[in-house]
Amino acid sequence: MRSEICLIVGGSQGAGLETTAQLLTTSLARLRYGVISDREYFSNIVGRHSYIHLRASSREIPRSLKYPVQLIGAMDAETVFTHFQDLKAGGIIVYDSSVENKTVDGIPSMERDLVNRLKRMFSELGLDGSLKSLVNYLSREKDMVAAGLNYAELITGLASRVSLPAQQASRYVSAIVYAAIAAFLGLSESSINYALESRFRGKDQIISINKLIVGEVYRLVRDKYGSLAALAPSNLNHPELMVVSGNDVVAMGKIVGGLRYQSYYPITPAADESFFIEANERITWDGSDIASIVVLQTEDEISAISSAIGAALTGARAATCTSGPGFSLMVEALGWAGMNEVPVVITYYQRGGPSTGQPTRGSQSDLLFALHASHGEFPRIVISSGDHLEAFYDAIDAFNLAERYQMPVIHLLDKFLANSIVTMPSPRLDEVRIERGGLILESSGEQRRFELADLVPPRYVLGSGAITWHAGDEHDEWGHIDEDPENRERMYRRRMEKMTLADQEIPDERRLSYYGGDDADVLLVGWGSVKGAVLDAIEELEKYGIKAAYTHLRIISPFPSRLFRRIIEKFDSGRVMVVEHNYMAQLGLLIRMITGVNIGHSIVKYTGRPIYSSELVSGVKRILSGERRVVLTHGP
Amino acid sequence: MRSEICLIVGGSQGAGLETTAQLLTTSLARLRYGVISDREYFSNIVGRHSYIHLRASSREIPRSLKYPVQLIGAMDAETVFTHFQDLKAGGIIVYDSSVENKTVDGIPSMERDLVNRLKRMFSELGLDGSLKSLVNYLSREKDMVAAGLNYAELITGLASRVSLPAQQASRYVSAIVYAAIAAFLGLSESSINYALESRFRGKDQIISINKLIVGEVYRLVRDKYGSLAALAPSNLNHPELMVVSGNDVVAMGKIVGGLRYQSYYPITPAADESFFIEANERITWDGSDIASIVVLQTEDEISAISSAIGAALTGARAATCTSGPGFSLMVEALGWAGMNEVPVVITYYQRGGPSTGQPTRGSQSDLLFALHASHGEFPRIVISSGDHLEAFYDAIDAFNLAERYQMPVIHLLDKFLANSIVTMPSPRLDEVRIERGGLILESSGEQRRFELADLVPPRYVLGSGAITWHAGDEHDEWGHIDEDPENRERMYRRRMEKMTLADQEIPDERRLSYYGGDDADVLLVGWGSVKGAVLDAIEELEKYGIKAAYTHLRIISPFPSRLFRRIIEKFDSGRVMVVEHNYMAQLGLLIRMITGVNIGHSIVKYTGRPIYSSELVSGVKRILSGERRVVLTHGP
Amino acid sequence: MAPSPADYKTGVWVDWCPGCGNFGILAAMYKALAELQLKPEKTVIVSGIGCSGKTPHFIRVNGVHAIHGRAIPFAMGIKLANPDLTVIVNGGDGDLLGIGAGHLVALGRRNLDITVILHDNRVYGLTKGQASPTLEKNLRPKALPKPNIQDAVNPIALALTSGFTFVARGYAMMSDHLKELIKMAISHRGAALVDVLQPCITYNDIHTAEYYRERVYRIEEDGWDPLVRDPMERREKMLEALRRSMEDDARIPIGIFYRDPTRDTLEDRIAGRLPSYLARPPALQKIEDNGRSIITWDIFRKIFAPQFVETEKVP
Amino acid sequence: MAPSPADYKTGVWVDWCPGCGNFGILAAMYKALAELQLKPEKTVIVSGIGCSGKTPHFIRVNGVHAIHGRAIPFAMGIKLANPDLTVIVNGGDGDLLGIGAGHLVALGRRNLDITVILHDNRVYGLTKGQASPTLEKNLRPKALPKPNIQDAVNPIALALTSGFTFVARGYAMMSDHLKELIKMAISHRGAALVDVLQPCITYNDIHTAEYYRERVYRIEEDGWDPLVRDPMERREKMLEALRRSMEDDARIPIGIFYRDPTRDTLEDRIAGRLPSYLARPPALQKIEDNGRSIITWDIFRKIFAPQFVETEKVP
Ligand SMILES: Cc1ncc(C[n+]2csc(CCOP(=O)(O)OP(=O)(O)O)c2C)c(N)n1
Ligand SMILES: Cc1ncc(C[n+]2csc(CCOP(=O)(O)OP(=O)(O)O)c2C)c(N)n1
Ligand code: SF4
Ligand code: SF4
Numbered sequence A, B: 001m002r003s004e005i006c007l008i009v010g011g012s013q014g015a016g017l018e019t020t021a022q023l024l025t026t027s028l029a030r031l032r033y034g035v036i037s038d039r040e041y042f043s044n045i046v047g048r049h050s051y052i053h054l055r056a057s058s059r060e061i062p063r064s065l066k067y068p069v070q071l072i073g074a075m076d077a078e079t080v081f082t083h084f085q086d087l088k089a090g091g092i093i094v095y096d097s098s099v100e101n102k103t104v105d106g107i108p109s110m111e112r113d114l115v116n117r118l119k120r121m122f123s124e125l126g127l128d129g130s131l132k133s134l135v136n137y138l139s140r141e142k143d144m145v146a147a148g149l150n151y152a153e154l155i156t157g158l159a160s161r162v163s164l165p166a167q168q169a170s171r172y173v174s175a176i177v178y179a180a181i182a183a184f185l186g187l188s189e190s191s192i193n194y195a196l197e198s199r200f201r202g203k204d205q206i207i208s209i210n211k212l213i214v215g216e217v218y219r220l221v222r223d224k225y226g227s228l229a230a231l232a233p234s235n236l237n238h239p240e241l242m243v244v245s246g247n248d249v250v251a252m253g254k255i256v257g258g259l260r261y262q263s264y265y266p267i268t269p270a271a272d273e274s275f276f277i278e279a280n281e282r283i284t285w286d287g288s289d290i291a292s293i294v295v296l297q298t299e300d301e302i303s304a305i306s307s308a309i310g311a312a313l314t315g316a317r318a319a320t321c322t323s324g325p326g327f328s329l330m331v332e333a334l335g336w337a338g339m340n341e342v343p344v345v346i347t348y349y350q351r352g353g354p355s356t357g358q359p360t361r362g363s364q365s366d367l368l369f370a371l372h373a374s375h376g377e378f379p380r381i382v383i384s385s386g387d388h389l390e391a392f393y394d395a396i397d398a399f400n401l402a403e404r405y406q407m408p409v410i411h412l413l414d415k416f417l418a419n420s421i422v423t424m425p426s427p428r429l430d431e432v433r434i435e436r437g438g439l440i441l442e443s444s445g446e447q448r449r450f451e452l453a454d455l456v457p458p459r460y461v462l463g464s465g466a467i468t469w470h471a472g473d474e475h476d477e478w479g480h481i482d483e484d485p486e487n488r489e490r491m492y493r494r495r496m497e498k499m500t501l502a503d504q505e506i507p508d509e510r511r512l513s514y515y516g517g518d519d520a521d522v523l524l525v526g527w528g529s530v531k532g533a534v535l536d537a538i539e540e541l542e543k544y545g546i547k548a549a550y551t552h553l554r555i556i557s558p559f560p561s562r563l564f565r566r567i568i569e570k571f572d573s574g575r576v577m578v579v580e581h582n583y584m585a586q587l588g589l590l591i592r593m594i595t596g597v598n599i600g601h602s603i604v605k606y607t608g609r610p611i612y613s614s615e616l617v618s619g620v621k622r623i624l625s626g627e628r629r630v631v632l633t634h635g636p
Numbered sequence C, D: 001m002a003p004s005p006a007d008y009k010t011g012v013w014v015d016w017c018p019g020c021g022n023f024g025i026l027a028a029m030y031k032a033l034a035e036l037q038l039k040p041e042k043t044v045i046v047s048g049i050g051c052s053g054k055t056p057h058f059i060r061v062n063g064v065h066a067i068h069g070r071a072i073p074f075a076m077g078i079k080l081a082n083p084d085l086t087v088i089v090n091g092g093d094g095d096l097l098g099i100g101a102g103h104l105v106a107l108g109r110r111n112l113d114i115t116v117i118l119h120d121n122r123v124y125g126l127t128k129g130q131a132s133p134t135l136e137k138n139l140r141p142k143a144l145p146k147p148n149i150q151d152a153v154n155p156i157a158l159a160l161t162s163g164f165t166f167v168a169r170g171y172a173m174m175s176d177h178l179k180e181l182i183k184m185a186i187s188h189r190g191a192a193l194v195d196v197l198q199p200c201i202t203y204n205d206i207h208t209a210e211y212y213r214e215r216v217y218r219i220e221e222d223g224w225d226p227l228v229r230d231p232m233e234r235r236e237k238m239l240e241a242l243r244r245s246m247e248d249d250a251r252i253p254i255g256i257f258y259r260d261p262t263r264d265t266l267e268d269r270i271a272g273r274l275p276s277y278l279a280r281p282p283a284l285q286k287i288e289d290n291g292r293s294i295i296t297w298d299i300f301r302k303i304f305a306p307q308f309v310e311t312e313k314v315p
């Protein structure tokens, strides 16, 4: 029995793949396995190929994904064509034997580039391009277990047994694949029932149909193949686990953090966060409302951020969330928030750019933009989270920092994190603090909202009883337009020096985490969602005698220069590298700009697919053997 | 007789100050003097204080402004109150004796901060706050020549002589001030007549009224004071001089460069450029139209850049022009242009930020923003001009580079340059080239607009006969959406490597100019409109035995790293400093980011007023005596 | 004691051109605020950028001088987060109908209780007199190098078709009439637009005070009753209001074109979903208790129950 | 030989959901293009972002898949720089009436000769079914967590009040009728809008094909003649068109609401200023001669004469 497994479940968009993944993750969580999964999909609603790449472990909560996989659960022929090269020799393919005759160029949804590559390959291998010939080849030459199930027959059987119209019955393909995988993994029937019941809570008929078909397939596979890829019982010991996406945890963090106004304009991969908040807009306890959150879909992102700024001026904790194209539209208003010292939070999920780019793929290519967006100079805090738990706490802290320093806070995340679903232990709410800074909720008369006495002025909010003015123009202490050069110099400097204050006050350890032993002599530097892959790669590298450490940047502005320099100083510069999801190695550039430290090596990836710990390991080795820049490209 | 003079003419916005300045500059140019002038004004239409700071020379075309001045021409009391401290001992004040009793706190248009400072000062000096007491004090204690003229009487006299309504006659205050200054400077009557005739061409009655009042005041002043500040005859020898603002020269450059579509949304200090182009939208020669330019005022800046991109797709040279707030709205579409390799030109006049900031004041605080604006990564060229002549050539080159490399070009200018009026020798059109790169104007059939074969693909334009597609999504060679990771990697890399190509091809000397001798041991590094002040400061520093040189960055992206390193290497790092109009010393940061070279010293200014060579000289000395950062603040 | 218009003045110098129509609008606002006895601390004026955008600095209520074209979204956030506040937008025609037109349309769709006062001078004042979206085609006010080539948009018709439930037009130089309109607009629950004809003495030499003096007339004198008493009446009233908004410029109606108190506001609709919304809106909710979130572990566990999986006991 | 609809197909796989109303729109477009015999190389389709935004990739004419909400300004630049081209915009209701509403209003003011085809499915398709600006209040298509709290905007009325000179509504599933509308819209000189009712099979379970089948009727069957024959008729025709656009959803008129060929287009107005504009528009002008600007020194000296000062001779 194995202690962990990597697998892929694939199918066409809209065919129920997410259900399969949810059921699988829930069953696994029920059995206390740690799970992480990434979802890859096209910018398309129905028909294009989508897949879940999942890793489950009985020893730990896994932090990253890797290749090759041990199992492919294919809802359609395209899945097999797309992924078979990532299956380990001896691995398992669950596929639909009723579409065996499909050929690779008979599938219009496949990218032409991929089809062409495969056709070349198949002709070299002497295959005829059909699913059948491929599967035969794989079991023959590569020892694969080709578990063909006739989905069509199974569905027809089901349809007639429960008298469902064919169209509706076909939705149960996802259940077939789920059942087959569960059988191979040796998941218990109770965990399967638990998953079905919690996924379809309240829909009894659907539950019972599912149980029927799942049970049938489960037994069929178990009986025919046995639990070939059975997972060892889990060593983990959590009485409960959360199953959450990155969007979910940020939403939860914001709710715990006191968010009261969230405006947004729909955009991938941010919109699900607002959807989650809206579903929880009203929070009751003991029969009475203890919190209510206004969630507003605006006409565009300009309105989203502008109205969030407006809400923040009243003292409500206010945020908006978006991705690159939306943020690009927000930069003018962002500058107003900077000028008027408004604690507004922008949750920024990066996706593949530039422009529309790869709207459903991941990237970390907006760092320098987020740091310098908007004309003129004003301070801002930029936070970035490396995993789900960090994202939860950071979502709360974003408000605390925004209010403490009275400046906009950009919380940078990315599609990888947003859409990956993990099992997460419960966060520790007792560690959470709500700090509102110099907020003044009750006052009266005209007040100096921009008093020069302290770096951070008193924050009289609209409705507090005070009368205040605000202007995007340079203003005096009262908020009235003022073009006097001496006032200009003082106001400008005070605003900018708030950043110095934040730099003095926010502990370095809050901003940067160092992972690794004192004896490490290779240093990887990164930010955001590369964290998991890097930590896993480091572990793996130990096996090759390479002692690597990781410096993870979590608050990027103000940049923790002192601690960073102290750390990096200990390493030979030939053995330090940045790891990032972009072309330019932006964090590397930023570090050079801010600290003057030149990190001469980089491992980058910009295909839109996550960095896998497997490819990262070899990337590090290539750097250590003299390459300056390694471009990773794995993943279909 | 003096070889040069610095003076200030001030008055309230809308009272005719620009006319005074134009007349003065035209007279001076007519007499072959070199002139540079800066206009400072509030974001206001009528009533706030505005002034022209002008320097004229008989030996050269001056490059920058400096303090103190030798003459103040005041249209009102506020001007004297605002500027008297900048007048050199022994200087001349032309003022209105009919408002002698005005006191400093009786002028509502003055900034409260300034009023308070003056009140403190006057009470220390024992003055009663009136214009009269101030003027008396200045002539008594500071040897000033207080040339009081009773404007009210002069105007009433004029009104009755030419029977004008009082309201209309009051417009001739600007003529009074002009005449008085002309008399002090000893400008010839013929130059005055030339100025009046060319300024009011076609308006004979206005010319004759002007001649009347100007003649009267000119004689009055000359007879009473003599040409106290007479300029020596000019040594310059230009048969003609252009009198142009920065906006004008950029517009002229664009027209020469083949601009055919200009879209804009009005904004200070950019709008005058479009106004100029619109006035020249139709160019005829020998009775037939040889060029016609569509100039469109759009509904916002998003539409301005989007439509310019659309126009560029058809092969027309297309541009938009704006300043910070407008550019902030353009960043999303900018990314589309990057992704689709569209040669669109954005003329970007920086002004004081952040947000509305100081809309009518200057700054250079948008460098890092311009370089990193928009989500995702794509190449762009960023040019910045140091003076009027550079701006003219750069405006043309912007199109050449955009078309050669098929990428957006941002031409960074600033309000200082935009609104300063200079006498400029004629540009050399024989040095101008129009280079259109891989433009394909005639073709047919479906074509690969994004062919991978070369770094810069063939540019089939809409209407060429070819059929092409474009998408903001990552696309294949045909322009169709393509999410394949291998295609992604190739397309992304090809786009980014166009920058490497540009870096290889554009001569370093085109991007960077070095001014100074081989023996220089102090290096100033700057960009944009600081050039003039730096060059003048360097000359001045020689008098103190300081041998300084200047490195002027003119194309900032791609950055001329090799040449830059070669230059900076020769200097002791303690004697290198950046000079910039911003807080963060952005060019310094950029240089560190790109080249790794750390310039530890900076001289910055962010009050919105230009850097004066006078204050820069002492700034450099302070750096050389050990200060790390000098903040300049001169100028009201 | 009831406040007087003077109580709403700040000490800030009003730097509009002498003779500008904005003075009339400002005077009407002082009077309207005073007569409505609006509490300065409970009132917020939000503006865009332009000559008109400076308005908040001259009025002694809370002021938010936002960015060009975005006064409406700023105001929306303020109002939604604290519906106790009276929120008024002052903006130019370029601001509200050019760069900000999309937000105007969206406000209509929402019927949020905000009053929009449109300073309609048919030019871009602060950028020196370019054509604004309300300038008719072929006209050439003095700063234009060539006559205008774009058609004018009709603010009344646009507001009506966008869903504003109070739509009126006033004239800056008829300050008392305008004051009444502003009072009614502020008192109206829902999105209100007052299009104010505003002479720009510096740049608009066509639509001068004389121009308007000869043309404006009171719409009610024409027998128009703008009030929708029943939702069934909406369509006919609206069509008639539209008809009246389409007079050519020979006669310009001022007064109330349309007034529909029967439509629910966005606040009402939110309150339908969040019953405690009006009593404890976002700005007035407590979010912490001694530095601890009010979302305690128990509450957390309850609201996010769907995200939790109870694991099987270790055997 | 006259082209057939199939000649306008690209090989690109159409990745809309099976049964999506967009297929009907696409089919109508193929036919309209073929029947108008539009040259692919002289035709440009510009789109925004959304399911609808993918349209250009499926049609064998020039395609510009722009950014969300900005198809109209992109199209404007193309058309103005080369008025020889036939320019068509395909966009979603979110794209054209939400984020892009300001540009739609501005296009009306300009009456530029562009055809806008609005894929009106009342949801944001590509982002998974949120409410679009044409979704009525209180409705809850299946992806919404709560019923919609914003009112719907009326695209016909908005286009009419913005100044569009051709305004029609079609239905995606009546492909031949729609084709005729598209043909007329393209043939019309001036800004044209075709609001196309488009079932979204995946997210809009309210406005389904059945929903529309029961409700749509042809406006001309009601005796409506939308043509403005004389500028004097404009106001009455427009008001009647507005009235007809305000049917509640019980009966939904399709067909031409308004057609006014009497108003000049933006191109006409530009040609009035630049006489050679239509013959040699920006895209087709020569700007250089052997690498030299056509603005030679003599020309330069002439056009910029006002900037030159002839200096006095050195004495
Ligand atoms: C994004 C942006 N674009 C342009 C400007 C420049 N600008 C300042 S005021 C103004 C227009 C003013 O016209 P209007 O809105 O009619 O107001 P008015 O001055 O006439 O009251 C413009 C375009 C700006 N501030 N921000
Ligand atoms: C600036 C920006 N914001 C948001 C998005 C995300 N987005 C993609 S499609 C879409 C809306 C699609 O709705 P609609 O315009 O109605 O088109 P449909 O898909 O329904 O055809 C949105 C909001 C984007 N691409 N760009
Ligand atoms: S420019 Fe016009 S609108 Fe602006 S203050 Fe002057 S008169 Fe008023
Ligand atoms: S989501 Fe709706 S609009 Fe988009 S393709 Fe599917 S059915 Fe069509």
Ligand SMILES: [Mg+2]
Residues within 6 Å of the ligand: C050, C092, C093, C094, C119, C120, C121, C122, C123, C124, C125, C132
């Ligand atoms: Mg205006």
Ligand SMILES: [Mg+2]
Residues within 6 Å of the ligand: D050, D092, D093, D094, D119, D120, D121, D122, D123, D124, D125, D132
């Ligand atoms: Mg839609």
